Amino acid sequence: MLSIKDLHASIEGKEILKGINLEIRAGEVHAIMGPNGSGKSTLSQVLAGNEAFAVTSGEVTLNGENLLELETEERAREGIFLAFQYPVEIPGVSNLQFLRTSVNAMRTHRGEKEMNAAEFMKLAKEVSRQVDLDPAFLKRGVNEGFSGGEKKRNELMQALLLQPKLAILDETDSGLDIDALKVVADGVNALRAEDRAIMMVTHYQRLLNHIVPDYVHVLAGGRIIKSGGRELALELEEKGYGWLGIKEDAAEAAN
Amino acid sequence: MATTDKEVNELIKREYEHGFVTDIEADTFEPGLNEDVIRRLSAIKGEPEFMVEWRLKAYRRWLEMDEPDWAHVGYPKIDYNAISYYSAPKRPEDMPQSLDEVDPELLRTYEKLGIPLHEREKLAGVAVDAVFDSVSVATTFKEPLAKAGVIFCSISEAVRDYPELVQKYLGSVVPHGDNFFAGLNSAVFSDGTFVYVPKGVRCPMELSTYFRINAANTGQFERTLIIADEGSYVSYLEGCTAPMRDENQLHAAVVELVALDDAQIKYSTVQNWYPGDENGKGGIFNFVTKRGAAIGKNSKISWTQVETGSAVTWKYPSCILRGENSVGEFYSVALTHNYQQADTGTKMIHLGKNTSSTIISKGISAGKSSNAYRGLVKFGPGADGARNYTQCDSLLIGDRCGAHTFPYIESKNKSAIVEHEATTSKVSDEQMFLCRQRGIDPEQAVSMIVNGFCKEVFRELPMEFAVEAGKLLEVSLEGSVG
Ligand SMILES: Nc1ncnc2c1ncn2[C@@H]1O[C@H](COP(=O)(O)OP(=O)(O)O)[C@@H](O)[C@H]1O
Ligand SMILES: [Mg+2]
Numbered sequence: 001m002l003s004i005k006d007l008h009a010s011i012e013g014k015e016i017l018k019g020i021n022l023e024i025r026a027g028e029v030h031a032i033m034g035p036n037g038s039g040k041s042t043l044s045q046v047l048a049g050n051e052a053f054a055v056t057s058g059e060v061t062l063n064g065e066n067l068l069e070l071e072t073e074e075r076a077r078e079g080i081f082l083a084f085q086y087p088v089e090i091p092g093v094s095n096l097q098f099l100r101t102s103v104n105a106m107r108t109h110r111g112e113k114e115m116n117a118a119e120f121m122k123l124a125k126e127v128s129r130q131v132d133l134d135p136a137f138l139k140r141g142v143n144e145g146f147s148g149g150e151k152k153r154n155e156l157m158q159a160l161l162l163q164p165k166l167a168i169l170d171e172t173d174s175g176l177d178i179d180a181l182k183v184v185a186d187g188v189n190a191l192r193a194e195d196r197a198i199m200m201v202t203h204y205q206r207l208l209n210h211i212v213p214d215y216v217h218v219l220a221g222g223r224i225i226k227s228g229g230r231e232l233a234l235e236l237e238e239k240g241y242g243w244l245g246i247k248e249d250a251a252e253a254a255n
Numbered sequence: 256m257a258t259t260d261k262e263v264n265e266l267i268k269r270e271y272e273h274g275f276v277t278d279i280e281a282d283t284f285e286p287g288l289n290e291d292v293i294r295r296l297s298a299i300k301g302e303p304e305f306m307v308e309w310r311l312k313a314y315r316r317w318l319e320m321d322e323p324d325w326a327h328v329g330y331p332k333i334d335y336n337a338i339s340y341y342s343a344p345k346r347p348e349d350m351p352q353s354l355d356e357v358d359p360e361l362l363r364t365y366e367k368l369g370i371p372l373h374e375r376e377k378l379a380g381v382a383v384d385a386v387f388d389s390v391s392v393a394t395t396f397k398e399p400l401a402k403a404g405v406i407f408c409s410i411s412e413a414v415r416d417y418p419e420l421v422q423k424y425l426g427s428v429v430p431h432g433d434n435f436f437a438g439l440n441s442a443v444f445s446d447g448t449f450v451y452v453p454k455g456v457r458c459p460m461e462l463s464t465y466f467r468i469n470a471a472n473t474g475q476f477e478r479t480l481i482i483a484d485e486g487s488y489v490s491y492l493e494g495c496t497a498p499m500r501d502e503n504q505l506h507a508a509v510v511e512l513v514a515l516d517d518a519q520i521k522y523s524t525v526q527n528w529y530p531g532d533e534n535g536k537g538g539i540f541n542f543v544t545k546r547g548a549a550i551g552k553n554s555k556i557s558w559t560q561v562e563t564g565s566a567v568t569w570k571y572p573s574c575i576l577r578g579e580n581s582v583g584e585f586y587s588v589a590l591t592h593n594y595q596q597a598d599t600g601t602k603m604i605h606l607g608k609n610t611s612s613t614i615i616s617k618g619i620s621a622g623k624s625s626n627a628y629r630g631l632v633k634f635g636p637g638a639d640g641a642r643n644y645t646q647c648d649s650l651l652i653g654d655r656c657g658a659h660t661f662p663y664i665e666s667k668n669k670s671a672i673v674e675h676e677a678t679t680s681k682v683s684d685e686q687m688f689l690c691r692q693r694g695i696d697p698e699q700a701v702s703m704i705v706n707g708f709c710k711e712v713f714r715e716l717p718m719e720f721a722v723e724a725g726k727l728l729e730v731s732l733e734g735s736v737g
Contacts (some may be wrong), residue, residue: 026364047694052684072691082692092707101703102693109694141707156695182355 007058018222034219077109079165083155090142185210300401313441413449428511447478452487465493485517491535516551545572557584573602576610583612591624598630620656634671702729
């Protein structure tokens with residue numbers, strides 16, 4: 001489904017991704033792990049089309065189509081979804097209005113009829129319960145005054161609502177307590193499907209106790225330095241990144 | 256400024272050149288202004304003697320006044336002798352005969368605004384058959400109004416039919432010498448609206464110029480007077496939201512509101528005059544004086560405005576809070592794009608005890624535009640226990656526009672309380688990326704973000720207006736991204 005070949009990307013002249021190679025097939029769950037500052041968010045944002053980053057070389061295709069040629073919104077309509085690590089607030093715009101605009105933009109793209117306010121409300125309420133968010137959140141401004149955990153669940157709710165082909169979840173598990181982590185894990189598992197791929201960026205292996213990935217990749221210094229099955233995550237937990245010759249502190253100091 | 260003096264004067268002139276009927280002497284005036292012109296104007300309108308004198312007094316006062324130059328706007332000098340101060344309505348045969356003859360750009364905008372076809376024709380100045388739908392609309396509404404005793408007519412009719420009311424209140428809030436443009440308006444005002452709501456009456460419907468048959472053709476110098484007698488309530492909606500793109504002109508209106516004891520007036524405006532093109536050419540100079548006098552105890556005057564049009568806007572809807580416990584409100588959204596310039600705000604003049612006022616101003620600047628909020632909050636010596644709350648927010652789209660805030664506070668009373676909050680924010684790249692990542696078009700994203708920013712003001716608008724105002728922002732912001 002997604003094919004990344006020797007991808008290089010930089011921001012403000014500084015190269016962050018230094019040759020990423022990755023193949024993700026439909027139905028698979030890939031976990032991307034790695035120390036802070038290794039480029040996990042950068043990879044996620046570049047795939048989604050954030051123009052702040054410049055792709056300097058490499059190739060990315062989605063079902064054979066050149067992804068890098070598409071505008072951000074076109075990629076989204078083609079089924080790429082990004083759950084943000086740090087979701088931004090849009091004051092005064094209700095979550096409900098934002099989500100309906102989004103869902104209808106996708107529907108229009110697929111040649112389907114737009115959903116009216118009542119239809120959408122019903123759907124949104126169902127999905128918000130699925131991630132244990134009070135439907136009252138739908139009426140609040142987008143991420144306005146949400147706690148860290150609420151923002152994450154709100155992101156996951158959007159993935160469930162939009163039913164993307166490729167869901168990129170950037171640390172949707174961080175900053176959550178045990179109960180919330182369980183809710184998020186259930187949500188991600190609900191998202192798993194034959195025709196959908198999930199790329200899950202996580203800093204911790206604990207999420208992988210609940211969501212069993214098909215592959216685990218370790219990203220460090222802008223490169224994937226090791227790939228394996230789920231046992232790689234367990235090994236990492238046991239031995240730390242030092243085991244792979246990565247100085248975690250050094251990586252963080254680079255921030 | 257991209258326009259030269261000559262061009263502007265040409266543009267101003269163009270209106271009368273096209274509009275008037277050369278072979279009927281009385282229907283058109285040569286450009287120029289003098290006492291004789293004013294006498295002729297008054298005579299044609301069949302005004303009583305007091306009105307002629309009133310106009311002449313204003314004219315003499317105006318001659319001694321200087322055009323203000325303190326506002327944060329720049330425009331070429333206007334030649335007041337190049338303007339014709341009276342022109343008859345366009346002859347049907349001089350108007351476009353069908354929509355096919357109308358600028359397609361204009362039609363596209365109407366379509367986006369969802370204006371019904373027959374309205375579009377009317378707005379575009381198409382010579383539609385004289386039996387407008389609005390004639391029947393107007394008569395339907397006339398009945399419940401008459402039953403309630405509400406007077407709702409053109410100011411010209413009022414001058415003839417209700418001279419006592421007009422004589423008592425006209426100029427009582429905005430006197431002749433108030434400012435240059437108000438002085439000019441007083442001398443030459445062409446038409447406008449008059450409303451009187453009698454004691455204890457709650458006006459049974461929202462009043463709007465839209466429902467008045469001649470609304471589409473009100474002149475460059477409109478005069479509006481609204482009087483709410485004791486314990487009455489009226490909500491008035493001004494301005495057709497459709498862009499009058501064919502008119503390039505100076506627009507110098509005066510609006511006066513008078514609220515007696517326990518009366519309330521709610522005045523809403525959606526202003527979308529032609530702003531000029533993307534290069535700053537053309538557009539309306541909108542120099543308007545709007546003021547309400549809350550003279551009765553417990554009276555309330557509330558202004559809500561959505562300003563998206565005009566090349567240059569100079570406008571400060573204000574409240575004089577004279578009555579004890581009287582309340583003044585000002586809710587404003589002002590959007591500028593391309594080369595538009597707006598200097599707008601309000602004055603809250605607290606004179607009575609326990610008077611209170613609220614100012615919520617939302618300024619949005621895009622393109623190379625300039626947007627200034629200018630507000631005065633004043634407390635007289637008698638304004639014991641008076642309060643004001645001001646919130647003034649600016650939103651920038653792109654980095655070539657400007658936002659300015661000029662708050663003035665004058666207090667002659669120690670017990671008065673003022674609270675002021677101001678913020679400036681940008682439509683951030685992160686917000687845009689979030690919206691686009693969710694499949695939303697950049698233009699739609701900007702309009703959604705801007706609408707969110709304006710929410711506190713939009714909820715003060717009557718329902719249908721709020722919807723239209725939202726759509727209008729969308730149209731006005733076209734081309735502001737990318
Ligand atoms: N907007 C930015 N401007 C400058 N540097 C950035 C920006 N975003 C990320 N970086 C840098 O790119 C590197 C990778 O960051 P990131 O992709 O966020 O890492 P991770 O998600 O793995 O913690 C870091 O050194 C970080 O400082
Ligand atoms: Mg990150």
